[in-house]
Amino acid sequence: MNTQPPSAGAADQPPADDTTSSQAPEAHGEATADPAHPSHIRSFVHRRGHITQGQRDALERLLEQWSIAYTPRLLDVTAAFAGRAAPTILEIGFGMGETTEKIALSRPGDNFLGVEVFNAGVGSLLKRIEASAVPNIRIIQHDAVEVVRDMIAPDSLAGVHIYFPDPWPKKRHHKRRLVQPPFIKLLASRLAPGGYLHCATDWENYAQQMLEVLSAEPLLANTAKDYAPRPDYRPQTKFETRGLRLGHGVWDLIFKRVA
Numbered sequence: 001m002n003t004q005p006p007s008a009g010a011a012d013q014p015p016a017d018d019t020t021s022s023q024a025p026e027a028h029g030e031a032t033a034d035p036a037h038p039s040h041i042r043s044f045v046h047r048r049g050h051i052t053q054g055q056r057d058a059l060e061r062l063l064e065q066w067s068i069a070y071t072p073r074l075l076d077v078t079a080a081f082a083g084r085a086a087p088t089i090l091e092i093g094f095g096m097g098e099t100t101e102k103i104a105l106s107r108p109g110d111n112f113l114g115v116e117v118f119n120a121g122v123g124s125l126l127k128r129i130e131a132s133a134v135p136n137i138r139i140i141q142h143d144a145v146e147v148v149r150d151m152i153a154p155d156s157l158a159g160v161h162i163y164f165p166d167p168w169p170k171k172r173h174h175k176r177r178l179v180q181p182p183f184i185k186l187l188a189s190r191l192a193p194g195g196y197l198h199c200a201t202d203w204e205n206y207a208q209q210m211l212e213v214l215s216a217e218p219l220l221a222n223t224a225k226d227y228a229p230r231p232d233y234r235p236q237t238k239f240e241t242r243g244l245r246l247g248h249g250v251w252d253l254i255f256k257r258v259a
Protein backbone atom coordinates (compact mmCIF):
# COMPACT_ATOMS: atom_id res chain seq x y z
CA MET A 1 0.00 0.00 0.00
CA ASN A 2 2.70 2.49 1.01
CA THR A 3 5.11 2.88 -1.84
CA GLN A 4 7.23 5.58 -0.25
CA PRO A 5 9.80 5.58 2.54
CA PRO A 6 8.84 7.13 5.88
CA SER A 7 8.12 10.78 5.29
CA ALA A 8 9.81 13.92 6.48
CA GLY A 9 7.68 13.82 9.61
CA ALA A 10 9.22 10.52 10.75
CA ALA A 11 11.39 10.52 13.87
CA ASP A 12 13.79 8.03 15.38
CA GLN A 13 12.85 8.58 18.98
CA PRO A 14 9.98 10.03 20.97
CA PRO A 15 10.44 13.60 22.09
CA ALA A 16 11.77 14.57 25.46
CA ASP A 17 11.32 17.72 27.40
CA ASP A 18 14.03 19.67 25.76
CA THR A 19 14.57 21.04 22.33
CA THR A 20 17.11 23.02 20.46
CA SER A 21 14.77 23.59 17.57
CA SER A 22 13.73 27.14 16.81
CA GLN A 23 10.75 26.92 14.52
CA ALA A 24 8.53 29.83 13.72
CA PRO A 25 5.83 30.33 16.35
CA GLU A 26 2.86 30.21 14.00
CA ALA A 27 -0.29 28.32 14.83
CA HIS A 28 -1.24 24.78 13.84
CA GLY A 29 -3.32 24.33 10.77
CA GLU A 30 -1.56 26.56 8.29
CA ALA A 31 -0.15 25.48 4.96
CA THR A 32 3.40 24.13 4.88
CA ALA A 33 5.53 25.37 2.04
CA ASP A 34 8.63 23.40 3.00
CA PRO A 35 8.19 20.14 4.96
CA ALA A 36 11.62 20.59 6.53
CA HIS A 37 10.46 23.91 7.99
CA PRO A 38 6.82 23.50 8.99
CA SER A 39 4.74 26.60 9.57
CA HIS A 40 3.53 25.24 12.91
CA ILE A 41 5.45 24.39 16.04
CA ARG A 42 5.92 20.64 16.09
CA SER A 43 4.84 18.61 19.09
CA PHE A 44 7.85 16.29 18.67
CA VAL A 45 11.56 16.61 17.99
CA HIS A 46 13.78 14.53 15.73
CA ARG A 47 16.32 12.44 17.58
CA ARG A 48 18.32 9.33 16.94
CA GLY A 49 16.97 6.65 19.21
CA HIS A 50 17.11 2.99 19.95
CA ILE A 51 15.27 0.68 17.63
CA THR A 52 15.35 -3.08 18.02
CA GLN A 53 16.27 -5.41 15.19
CA GLY A 54 12.71 -6.79 15.31
CA GLN A 55 11.21 -3.32 14.88
CA ARG A 56 13.62 -2.51 12.05
CA ASP A 57 12.77 -5.79 10.38
CA ALA A 58 9.03 -5.10 10.76
CA LEU A 59 9.47 -1.67 9.17
CA GLU A 60 11.25 -3.22 6.20
CA ARG A 61 8.81 -6.08 5.70
CA LEU A 62 5.46 -4.68 6.76
CA LEU A 63 5.39 -0.90 6.36
CA GLU A 64 4.30 -1.07 2.76
CA GLN A 65 1.43 -3.44 3.55
CA TRP A 66 -0.06 -1.64 6.55
CA SER A 67 0.83 2.01 6.12
CA ILE A 68 -0.30 4.86 3.96
CA ALA A 69 2.23 7.42 2.79
CA TYR A 70 1.57 11.03 3.72
CA THR A 71 0.48 13.05 0.72
CA PRO A 72 -1.21 16.46 0.84
CA ARG A 73 -4.43 15.00 -0.64
CA LEU A 74 -7.62 13.75 0.95
CA LEU A 75 -7.37 10.09 1.91
CA ASP A 76 -9.89 7.60 0.54
CA VAL A 77 -10.41 5.88 3.89
CA THR A 78 -12.51 3.01 2.57
CA ALA A 79 -9.85 2.17 -0.01
CA ALA A 80 -7.17 2.43 2.67
CA PHE A 81 -9.00 -0.28 4.64
CA ALA A 82 -9.21 -2.64 1.66
CA GLY A 83 -12.72 -1.51 0.68
CA ARG A 84 -14.18 -1.83 4.17
CA ALA A 85 -16.47 1.11 4.98
CA ALA A 86 -16.69 1.41 8.78
CA PRO A 87 -16.59 4.15 11.40
CA THR A 88 -13.04 5.48 11.45
CA ILE A 89 -11.16 6.32 14.62
CA LEU A 90 -7.98 8.38 14.33
CA GLU A 91 -5.33 7.83 16.99
CA ILE A 92 -2.66 10.49 17.33
CA GLY A 93 0.70 9.46 18.79
CA PHE A 94 0.18 5.72 19.40
CA GLY A 95 3.68 5.24 20.88
CA MET A 96 4.48 1.50 20.87
CA GLY A 97 0.92 0.70 19.77
CA GLU A 98 -0.11 -1.58 22.64
CA THR A 99 -3.32 0.36 23.30
CA THR A 100 -4.06 0.68 19.59
CA GLU A 101 -3.86 -3.08 19.10
CA LYS A 102 -6.00 -3.87 22.15
CA ILE A 103 -8.72 -1.40 21.20
CA ALA A 104 -8.76 -2.50 17.55
CA LEU A 105 -9.09 -6.14 18.59
CA SER A 106 -11.93 -5.32 20.97
CA ARG A 107 -13.79 -3.16 18.43
CA PRO A 108 -13.67 -5.15 15.18
CA GLY A 109 -16.48 -3.09 13.66
CA ASP A 110 -14.36 0.08 13.57
CA ASN A 111 -11.37 1.09 11.44
CA PHE A 112 -8.37 2.52 13.30
CA LEU A 113 -6.00 4.95 11.64
CA GLY A 114 -2.90 5.41 13.81
CA VAL A 115 -0.55 8.34 13.28
CA GLU A 116 2.93 8.30 14.80
CA VAL A 117 6.30 9.76 13.86
CA PHE A 118 8.58 7.53 15.93
CA ASN A 119 10.29 4.71 13.94
CA ALA A 120 10.53 2.25 16.82
CA GLY A 121 6.86 2.81 17.66
CA VAL A 122 5.75 2.21 14.07
CA GLY A 123 7.94 -0.91 13.92
CA SER A 124 6.43 -2.10 17.19
CA LEU A 125 2.83 -1.66 16.01
CA LEU A 126 3.65 -3.40 12.72
CA LYS A 127 4.95 -6.38 14.70
CA ARG A 128 1.76 -6.44 16.73
CA ILE A 129 -0.41 -6.27 13.59
CA GLU A 130 1.42 -9.27 12.18
CA ALA A 131 1.41 -11.27 15.42
CA SER A 132 -2.28 -10.82 16.19
CA ALA A 133 -3.49 -10.60 12.58
CA VAL A 134 -5.61 -7.61 13.57
CA PRO A 135 -7.14 -6.45 10.27
CA ASN A 136 -8.53 -3.02 11.15
CA ILE A 137 -5.44 -0.87 11.74
CA ARG A 138 -3.61 1.32 9.24
CA ILE A 139 -0.63 3.57 10.01
CA ILE A 140 0.48 6.94 8.72
CA GLN A 141 4.03 7.81 9.79
CA HIS A 142 3.97 11.58 9.73
CA ASP A 143 3.19 14.68 11.78
CA ALA A 144 -0.46 14.29 12.79
CA VAL A 145 -1.10 18.01 12.43
CA GLU A 146 -0.34 17.80 8.71
CA VAL A 147 -2.19 14.50 8.32
CA VAL A 148 -5.36 15.94 9.85
CA ARG A 149 -5.07 19.17 7.89
CA ASP A 150 -4.32 17.63 4.50
CA MET A 151 -5.63 14.05 4.42
CA ILE A 152 -8.71 13.84 6.62
CA ALA A 153 -11.99 15.05 5.12
CA PRO A 154 -14.19 17.43 7.13
CA ASP A 155 -17.09 15.78 9.03
CA SER A 156 -15.67 12.31 8.48
CA LEU A 157 -14.27 10.78 11.67
CA ALA A 158 -16.27 8.75 14.19
CA GLY A 159 -13.69 9.42 16.88
CA VAL A 160 -10.23 10.65 17.79
CA HIS A 161 -7.96 9.20 20.49
CA ILE A 162 -5.08 11.22 21.97
CA TYR A 163 -3.62 9.18 24.83
CA PHE A 164 -0.84 10.53 26.99
CA PRO A 165 0.47 13.10 24.51
CA ASP A 166 3.93 14.45 25.29
CA PRO A 167 3.38 16.75 28.27
CA TRP A 168 6.18 19.22 27.53
CA PRO A 169 6.22 20.08 31.24
CA LYS A 170 8.47 23.15 31.14
CA LYS A 171 6.47 26.31 30.73
CA ARG A 172 8.60 27.58 27.86
CA HIS A 173 7.77 24.36 25.97
CA HIS A 174 4.00 24.45 26.50
CA LYS A 175 3.68 25.85 22.99
CA ARG A 176 4.69 22.40 21.73
CA ARG A 177 1.73 20.67 23.35
CA LEU A 178 -0.59 19.07 20.83
CA VAL A 179 -3.81 20.12 22.54
CA GLN A 180 -3.99 23.81 21.66
CA PRO A 181 -6.98 25.82 20.36
CA PRO A 182 -6.07 25.97 16.63
CA PHE A 183 -5.36 22.24 16.35
CA ILE A 184 -8.46 21.30 18.34
CA LYS A 185 -10.57 23.51 16.07
CA LEU A 186 -9.11 21.73 13.05
CA LEU A 187 -9.62 18.31 14.63
CA ALA A 188 -13.23 19.08 15.64
CA SER A 189 -13.97 20.06 12.03
CA ARG A 190 -12.83 16.57 10.92
CA LEU A 191 -15.19 14.79 13.33
CA ALA A 192 -18.60 13.85 12.04
CA PRO A 193 -21.45 15.38 14.07
CA GLY A 194 -21.82 13.08 17.10
CA GLY A 195 -18.21 11.90 16.76
CA TYR A 196 -16.05 11.94 19.89
CA LEU A 197 -12.66 13.25 20.94
CA HIS A 198 -11.08 11.27 23.78
CA CYS A 199 -7.92 12.59 25.44
CA ALA A 200 -6.10 11.16 28.45
CA THR A 201 -3.11 12.46 30.38
CA ASP A 202 -1.32 11.87 33.65
CA TRP A 203 -0.15 15.49 33.89
CA GLU A 204 -2.59 17.50 35.96
CA ASN A 205 -1.53 20.79 34.46
CA TYR A 206 -2.00 19.43 30.91
CA ALA A 207 -5.38 17.95 31.93
CA GLN A 208 -6.46 21.43 33.02
CA GLN A 209 -5.24 22.88 29.71
CA MET A 210 -7.13 20.15 27.81
CA LEU A 211 -10.31 20.90 29.74
CA GLU A 212 -10.01 24.62 29.02
CA VAL A 213 -9.19 24.19 25.34
CA LEU A 214 -11.84 21.55 24.60
CA SER A 215 -14.53 23.42 26.59
CA ALA A 216 -13.82 26.61 24.64
CA GLU A 217 -14.23 24.96 21.23
CA PRO A 218 -17.78 25.73 20.00
CA LEU A 219 -18.00 22.53 17.92
CA LEU A 220 -17.44 20.36 21.01
CA ALA A 221 -19.51 19.54 24.11
CA ASN A 222 -18.29 17.72 27.19
CA THR A 223 -19.90 14.33 27.85
CA ALA A 224 -19.09 14.72 31.56
CA LYS A 225 -19.19 17.56 34.08
CA ASP A 226 -15.41 17.92 33.70
CA TYR A 227 -13.22 14.79 33.61
CA ALA A 228 -14.79 11.49 32.50
CA PRO A 229 -14.29 8.05 34.01
CA ARG A 230 -11.94 5.86 31.93
CA PRO A 231 -14.24 4.05 29.49
CA ASP A 232 -13.93 0.25 29.26
CA TYR A 233 -12.53 0.39 25.73
CA ARG A 234 -9.37 2.25 26.86
CA PRO A 235 -7.09 -0.31 28.50
CA GLN A 236 -4.83 0.79 31.30
CA THR A 237 -1.22 0.85 30.01
CA LYS A 238 1.78 -0.51 31.93
CA PHE A 239 3.13 3.02 32.19
CA GLU A 240 -0.21 4.25 33.52
CA THR A 241 -0.49 1.38 36.02
CA ARG A 242 2.96 2.27 37.37
CA GLY A 243 2.00 5.93 37.60
CA LEU A 244 -1.19 5.13 39.46
CA ARG A 245 0.80 2.96 41.86
CA LEU A 246 3.07 5.93 42.53
CA GLY A 247 0.05 8.03 43.32
CA HIS A 248 -0.10 9.96 40.02
CA GLY A 249 -3.51 10.89 38.72
CA VAL A 250 -4.91 10.09 35.27
CA TRP A 251 -7.52 12.28 33.64
CA ASP A 252 -9.77 11.27 30.74
CA LEU A 253 -11.70 13.86 28.74
CA ILE A 254 -14.44 12.81 26.32
CA PHE A 255 -16.08 15.49 24.20
CA LYS A 256 -18.56 15.08 21.34
CA ARG A 257 -18.98 17.13 18.22
CA VAL A 258 -22.30 18.91 18.56
CA ALA A 259 -23.11 20.13 15.07
Ligand SMILES: C[S@@+](CC[C@H](N)C(=O)[O-])C[C@H]1O[C@@H](n2cnc3c(N)ncnc32)[C@H](O)[C@@H]1O
Binds near residue numbers: 042043117121143145
Ligand atom coordinates in the same frame (compact mmCIF):
# COMPACT_ATOMS: atom_id res chain seq x y z
C1 LIG B 1 4.15 10.14 25.48
S1 LIG B 1 3.93 9.22 24.01
C2 LIG B 1 2.40 8.35 24.35
C3 LIG B 1 2.25 7.16 23.50
C4 LIG B 1 0.94 6.37 23.66
N1 LIG B 1 -0.22 7.12 23.23
C5 LIG B 1 0.74 5.86 25.06
O1 LIG B 1 -0.25 6.18 25.69
O2 LIG B 1 1.61 5.11 25.53
C6 LIG B 1 3.41 10.43 22.80
C7 LIG B 1 3.64 9.94 21.38
O3 LIG B 1 3.12 10.90 20.48
C8 LIG B 1 3.95 10.98 19.35
N2 LIG B 1 3.73 12.30 18.72
C9 LIG B 1 3.96 13.50 19.27
N3 LIG B 1 3.60 14.48 18.43
C10 LIG B 1 3.13 13.87 17.32
C11 LIG B 1 2.63 14.35 16.08
N4 LIG B 1 2.51 15.66 15.85
N5 LIG B 1 2.25 13.47 15.15
C12 LIG B 1 2.37 12.13 15.39
N6 LIG B 1 2.83 11.61 16.54
C13 LIG B 1 3.22 12.47 17.49
C14 LIG B 1 5.34 10.79 19.92
O4 LIG B 1 6.26 10.34 18.94
C15 LIG B 1 5.11 9.77 21.02
O5 LIG B 1 5.30 8.45 20.56
